[in-house]
Amino acid sequence: MHPPLVELHLHIEGTLEPELIFDLAARNKVTLPYADLADLKSRYAFTDLQSFLNLYYANMAVLLTEQDFTDLTRAYLRRASAAGVRHAEIFVDPQAHTVRGVPLAACINGVAAALRTSESDFGLSSALIVTFLRDRPAAEAFDMLTELVAMNAPIVGIGLDSAEVGHPPVDFIEVFDLAHAHGLKCVAHAGEEGPPEYVWQAVQLLEVSRVDHGIRSLEDPLLVDYLVQHNIPLTVCPLSNVRLRVVDTLADHPLPAMLERGLTVTINSDDPAYFGGYIDDNFTAITDAFALSADQLATLATNAIHAAFITDARRAELL
Ligand code: ES4
Ligand code: ZN
Numbered sequence: 001m002h003p004p005l006v007e008l009h010l011h012i013e014g015t016l017e018p019e020l021i022f023d024l025a026a027r028n029k030v031t032l033p034y035a036d037l038a039d040l041k042s043r044y045a046f047t048d049l050q051s052f053l054n055l056y057y058a059n060m061a062v063l064l065t066e067q068d069f070t071d072l073t074r075a076y077l078r079r080a081s082a083a084g085v086r087h088a089e090i091f092v093d094p095q096a097h098t099v100r101g102v103p104l105a106a107c108i109n110g111v112a113a114a115l116r117t118s119e120s121d122f123g124l125s126s127a128l129i130v131t132f133l134r135d136r137p138a139a140e141a142f143d144m145l146t147e148l149v150a151m152n153a154p155i156v157g158i159g160l161d162s163a164e165v166g167h168p169p170v171d172f173i174e175v176f177d178l179a180h181a182h183g184l185k186c187v188a189h190a191g192e193e194g195p196p197e198y199v200w201q202a203v204q205l206l207e208v209s210r211v212d213h214g215i216r217s218l219e220d221p222l223l224v225d226y227l228v229q230h231n232i233p234l235t236v237c238p239l240s241n242v243r244l245r246v247v248d249t250l251a252d253h254p255l256p257a258m259l260e261r262g263l264t265v266t267i268n269s270d271d272p273a274y275f276g277g278y279i280d281d282n283f284t285a286i287t288d289a290f291a292l293s294a295d296q297l298a299t300l301a302t303n304a305i306h307a308a309f310i311t312d313a314r315r316a317e318l319l
Contacts, residue, residue, distance in 0.1 A: 009235035014271025069110025157185030233307035
């Protein structure tokens with residue numbers, strides 16, 4: 001048996017399952033542009049990141065109240081617990097909700113309420129990371145972070161996500177400087193669809209302590225050397241990469257090459273309701289595709305424990 005699972009790359013809105021979309025639409029009297037569940041499910045064939053983001057943002061229309069965010073988060077925690085997850089760091093995209101008129105507090109407090117009791121309810125510790133949308137103005141992210149700090153939001157860090165190409169990390173230096181100044185941990189999506197240059201910017205200009213995805217780093221040997229030397233973990237999401245056509249098939253995924261190069265790789269689920277599975281499904285898929293040894297699986301699980309934003313005492317419990 002490998003060590004307990006730790007999830008480090010999970011968008012809470014990406015756990016919104018089709019059935020819950022219909023339940024929340026009924027509760028909130030939101031009219032969905034889908035005839036029925038089958039019609040909605042027929043739209044999950046993505047061609048790239050943007051084609052996924054379009055559906056991901058559209059489906060958020062059913063998330064309106066603090067209770068909706070709590071219910072969504074509890075449903076994820078229940079599923080994660082069943083998968084054997086003992087610690088989860090969860091991304092939330094508040095701008096995707098505030099732009100629709102949902103109050104920032106409803107979003108943050110709703111998710112936070114579920115996380116506060118994750119240990120007693122589901123047997124897993126948790127932390128919240130606010131991710132900013134890189135395809136919206138950096139000034140909007142800066143103002144929101146200022147607001148989050150003022151309301152003493154229970155967040156451990158910030159991240160950067162959404163449409164990558166054309167939205168380089170360099171645009172967000174002021175936002176990440178502010179986060180560092182407030183003692184927040186910093187991560188960023190980079191090298192998913194974007195070039196290695198964006199990973200360089202994330203680590204050197206935003207000074208992130210983990211890179212989300214980062215699989216295109218392999219195209220730049222000097223970057224790989226840097227990530228190895230500085231022990232910067234990459235939160236890799238294999239099923240996501242297949243479904244968003246970042247790789248052709250799982251067999252083509254660079255995971256084995258990444259391990260071979262000595263990168264600190266972790267396995268995560270990204271948007272499991274959209275990409276065909278949760279963290280356990282990702283582990284099963286890569287184990288089958290690459291005939292990974294028990295040793296390699298243990299390394300992947302242990303890497304996540306070391307990469308987590310937790311106390312040394314909690315780390316010792318998990319190891
Ligand atoms: C995302 Cl897979 C992925 N990439 C970038 N941004 C995202 N937001 C939610 N899922
Ligand atoms: Zn992601």
